[in-house]
Amino acid sequence: MDVRTLCLGALMGGEATGYEIRKMFEDGTFSHFQIASLGSIYPALTKLTQDGLVTFVEHEQENRPDKKVYQLTQEGRRTFLRTLLQTRPAEDRYRSDILFMLTFAEEMPIELTEALIDEFAARHELMSHQIDPDNEDKQGSPSTYGRDENGNPKPGCCFVAGLGQAMCDATLKFIRENKQGLLDELRNFKARKP
Amino acid sequence: MDVRTLCLGALMGGEATGYEIRKMFEDGTFSHFQIASLGSIYPALTKLTQDGLVTFVEHEQENRPDKKVYQLTQEGRRTFLRTLLQTRPAEDRYRSDILFMLTFAEEMPIELTEALIDEFAARHELMSHQIDPDNEDKQGSPSTYGRDENGNPKPGCCFVAGLGQAMCDATLKFIRENKQGLLDELRNFKARKP
DNA sequence: TAATACATGTAATAAGTTACATGATTCT
DNA sequence: AGAATCATGTAACTTATTACATGTATTA
Structure with a gap:
């Protein structure tokens, strides 16, 4: 597009x-x-x-x-x-340097791994905010968008926003639940073969 | 990158x-x-x-x-x-024609909306498969990738794969739970003002 | 004082995609 | 019979990014 x-x-x-x-x-x-x-x-x-x-x-x-x-x-x-x-919609494409880099976590200092994960989380936290349709920090912003003439939110927009939110939430949840585990594993990994 | x-x-x-x-x-x-x-x-x-x-x-x-x-x-x-x-990792970028199009669901026939959602789901289902490290349809594939010399899966790869899986699952779950609702809303919406 | 928001516009450059070129084998 | 897989490589083309150019007002 x-x-x-x-x-x-x-x-x-x-x-x-x-x-x-x-x-x-x-x-x-x-x-x-x-x-x-x-x-x-x-x-x-x-x-x-x-x-x-x-x-x-x-x-x-x-x-x-x-x-x-x-x-x-x-x-x-x-x-x-x-x-x-x-239009036949093109394939979705997601590119993430951070995820690519994290693939090689074994090869880098643990502090860097942690920093990358934290940054990934921070970015998703921010995104989650930006998606939120109730989030009107943007006082009087041009955002009639997502709403029709009567100020009703548009179903399509809500659906897409909700989906985005769900993806962010899942990401953040996964990180909360797995970050420590990864870091521990990496420490073991490095202890075994330095 | x-x-x-x-x-x-x-x-x-x-x-x-x-x-x-x-x-x-x-x-x-x-x-x-x-x-x-x-x-x-x-x-x-x-x-x-x-x-x-x-x-x-x-x-x-x-x-x-x-x-x-x-x-x-x-x-x-x-x-x-x-x-x-x-390297300072670049911003993640996700682009999805389907989500962009779905934003305008009110403006298109409901069948198209449904088709787009179904395609989005299908693509994520496929992705979920491709990510799965246990999925070895790729018999004898060159995928030593994600594993070290001893065949042990690499923690970094597992983490990233898990994250991808979590995102896919969240997407699919959201669609399961919200697709019908959206379609119903759209029908109401169109009934009110044709 | 430095950065950010506002506001538009152009041009050089970088980068990757698509298509072309070639060709046998295997699956559907 | 047609499509997909394997296998490499080049070149035209499209596309967008970055930087440049200009300038004020506000915020930190």
Whole structure:
């Protein structure tokens, strides 16, 4: 799924600037299962504008670049919906340097192993927070996303959020239950053959 | 983590061909948290050979290209271990078209939603299988990986495999418990405003 | 004082994927 | 008969990342 489609999807929840769209992928609704950086979002929005799938209104600001608030056109909405129906979703891909490194735990100092596990846990704790739809630290954030016009949470979003939460919880639980065991094993392992 | 490092890691478990290394990322030990395609593995091995980090022995075969069995050099092993100690692991990144699409469940036919969920479940079921270290359909596979010279499973590998399994299980459990609920909600949702 | 948030945009670069090229054997 | 497995390798292409460019206001 290319960044253009991702942007269309992001705008399904209402108008937003490029900067705000990035936040959805960094912190917000989509953060745990899609990524898109500013360097790809801005060109994508330009392209979408040329193709008539989005329009923008320029809001002047003091001491800042003009803010461009993008919105789907009818054509854009239709296109996105069509894409949804026609696209065979690509394989999920998860890549984790930490897990790869932990595979070689025997070869590194135990402190490093522990640090890696702790970092893995910390990141998942953070993710768990970001997913939480009730978590509105983001006071007045652009997050109409995940909710419809009446402020009701959308079932699809809830389901996906719940799934993300479940994955995080499982990860954290596994670490709680197995970290010490691994570290002990590693100490034995190293004692036997130094 | 670039493909070269990934290849070095793959060879930490013993000798292997480029083709076999790909399998480790496709089906094997690393499949659930790293990816590497043949088009990137072969050039990486060539580069590593030039740099003296790996060597290969050519085994002639009938009716096939000669098989190149790669092996770490001492220098290669040292380099990998150093990388392990020095690398700040990059952020984990998970991307899932299916989850992205499911976010928009309200906008598509219920059958599609269900199909997407089922496919997501099926893929995780498969992954769960592939992770399972006891799963030796791969009779006599090159998988010395995850085990040391004596055939003992390596604690680090077990931990990572267990974690992957836990994530899969959590995902499957969540789907079992929430799929019907979502579909019902969607039916209500659509009944209210068609 | 340094970093972060806000705000957009471009361009060089890096990186990997897909497709092409070749070809026998085995499974379905 | 067709697909998949084994086996390597190259090259065109796509794609996104990183860095650059610019600048204020707020927070730590």
